[in-house]
Amino acid sequence: MTPLLDTLAALVGPAHVITDGDLCAWEQDWRRRVRGKALAVVRPANTQQVAAVVQACAAAGTAIVPQGGNTGLAVGSIPDASGTQIVLALTRMNAVRSIDADNLTLTAEAGCILHNLQAAAHDAGLLFPLSLAAQGSCTIGGNLGTNAGGTQVLRYGNARELCLGLEVVTPQGQCWDGLRGLRKDNTGYDLRDLFIGSEGTLGIITAATLRLYPQPAARLTAWAAVPALEQAVALLGLARQRLAAGLTGFEVMGQFALSLVGKRMPQLRVPFLGERNAPWCVLLENCDSESEEHARAGFEALLQAAFDAGCVSNAVVAENLAQANQLWQIRESIPLAQAEEGPNVKHDIALRISCIPAFVAHTDALLQRSIPGVRLVNFGHLGDGNLHYNVQAPAGGDPQAFLREHEPAINQLVYAAVAEFGGSFSAEHGIGSLKVDKLERYQSPVALTLMRAIKQALDPQGIMNPGRVLRA
């Protein structure tokens, strides 16, 4: 392989073709479940270099694994164990190329860290609303490659809906410039959305033009206890009607999930914890273009109406930003609290919002029957129909034995229930290499045939992130 590495070193500079030392940061996945072995880590400085690297790899028949912040949860951005794949790391390409305030757009390179994009928009007096836990490390290229979700989807959509255009290097090393920043453009097939969510298997996203929004005048957070999931769905309906697009967040959390936060992070005071009328809590966020006073009045009228309608048993509205941040911190601490409590089996599923109460009742009962003492950590973006439906080992016992003994059966039970209710087994985390078999099992055979035809058409050599999404 030396001739290829020499060529790559000539293209991007020897310092940016890394083969020695500890490559762990590029070779190991975010959750440290898998470690691969790279032929080299290649770090191009610009789109022309990406194109040249892809051309060289295509000529050599060498596979390319595009990588941004390497924070994915489906093991899609690390090389396999063969030592024959190069990691194409986009982190040097981190420029914000331009902001067009009148057009409400920002154009940035793929390696920009999400938080830096948010900051660039903020500095221009505008808002880039994509927001998720890994925002300090993940890159916009990875966000688009996986069609990331996060906490603002209810109002602003997934990463897909926030993107007006892409620059992409194809598997042949050609560069497609689709960065015109237009809101309407019906000139042929929608290539943009084909690359978004394709996890680097059809080409390499090198830059994107993104939608910006005006900053809201006020952002308010409330916390409501609801007597059952059915009432959480009813509260969502009321909130959408009364707050319309002002409703930017609607997160649901089960009492057991919150009890773990209370137990493991006692410094966070969880409202209504352990109260009889609070089997579920909802965090609501209301962004207002007018004033904090108007936002507060809107929230109070909504919660009063919900109380009158029996959807809400108790509620508080944060008095200030510190209180609001603490409420969000409770929500965001659930994964850590759950990890501290011991092993669990995670699921990132989506359902029609109307099906969620019946799905949870049905699946909880099946799991409790099949594994006595099992504990259900259930929380998620109810406004998007997206649940993080996680199954925690019974208290006590051997954690590793639990996973060994039960993980495959739990996955099978949960995913079968998801399929029965017409849901998705991967709402916002994608397929990567971890869920290729699930895609084959649960995706429609006609859809799989179409996807394979597209992959074959665009990447006949099979060099772009092979084995991810579709089996190589």
Add this chain to the structure above:
Amino acid sequence: MTPLLDTLAALVGPAHVITDGDLCAWEQDWRRRVRGKALAVVRPANTQQVAAVVQACAAAGTAIVPQGGNTGLAVGSIPDASGTQIVLALTRMNAVRSIDADNLTLTAEAGCILHNLQAAAHDAGLLFPLSLAAQGSCTIGGNLGTNAGGTQVLRYGNARELCLGLEVVTPQGQCWDGLRGLRKDNTGYDLRDLFIGSEGTLGIITAATLRLYPQPAARLTAWAAVPALEQAVALLGLARQRLAAGLTGFEVMGQFALSLVGKRMPQLRVPFLGERNAPWCVLLENCDSESEEHARAGFEALLQAAFDAGCVSNAVVAENLAQANQLWQIRESIPLAQAEEGPNVKHDIALRISCIPAFVAHTDALLQRSIPGVRLVNFGHLGDGNLHYNVQAPAGGDPQAFLREHEPAINQLVYAAVAEFGGSFSAEHGIGSLKVDKLERYQSPVALTLMRAIKQALDPQGIMNPGRVLRA
């Protein structure tokens, strides 16, 4: 061809394979510019019949032209002149299959007329926001096949953004059921958006699951005179900041376009017509989730701020629904007024909003230099960067001679300017057969290569609406 027609008659019933009589409604395009000749018009009753018809046509190697309301503006839904293509008319498939109020979705068959979908949503107390001039005749299948735009794109997006899932019959006659109604689903490539906007060249959309919204409590309309296009852009920025998602419409109209309405439809009273400070007018729509009073206060504060900032020279807010409807009627009467005035060359273009003032100044000047006395009818959805930039013949003279002499040069000049400013030559009308050559000229060669590869991969026989979008 008789064996095929016999097979089709057996599949859908002899009454629904039409070969005799006047087929004009199916063979002629909406603007009556082209008439083709169909082998037959086939009218399936359901998705299974569509699949069977496609299988029979694939076996016979017969091309299929899918057709909904046949209201397209790019001659994409009529057969060519050969008499060998069948028209697959979806208008019998017009059922609203279901409405899921808690999930805010509606599932309907492709042949549903848009207005009937709006009515079904309204009857359920909800809103389906897609709205365009042809809504009494066009079908949702056609709206999705062409990714239709319309007057509510600023707030709700194009048809694409309003669709959560599709049911599609592939060129092999397989049925893909993607109607799960999920807001998040990252399980492989985005087939939905590939079929949306592909104008029936990759498969036949037979049903769709669409997003619904709560109905607003109030809808208010205002009309503002602005001293120049730059101020219209500034007013848009102010309106987006102050009204946020409440701003559902922002239409700009040049004085000459409005003068034609004043001249041809004297019963419509056009505000500020002929006034010196009103070279451009803007129609704004504000939908409010709270109350009409709140909407009015928001509008008045916005217009006062815009007046103070020098963006607006005069403005009125409609006092009631009748006044609001009349303001919209003025906007919607421009195409008819223009047709009555004589021949003109139409363009449906998109640009970055920030570029529009410079584009218009540049292109107006070029046209006026090249055709003395030419008149520019300029109006459009400024909030989406979409202009209907139409070139009207000089007053007097021979209308047909004008088109003969100037149409090709006008198109070339306008599209070259659009390309120079990084815009799109087809914002919301698509490609059809009318703009295939423009796609070849103005679309990026890399994008065209990708599109051709996708077409070849999904429809290797080339039987789906051949010659539309891409040359056969």
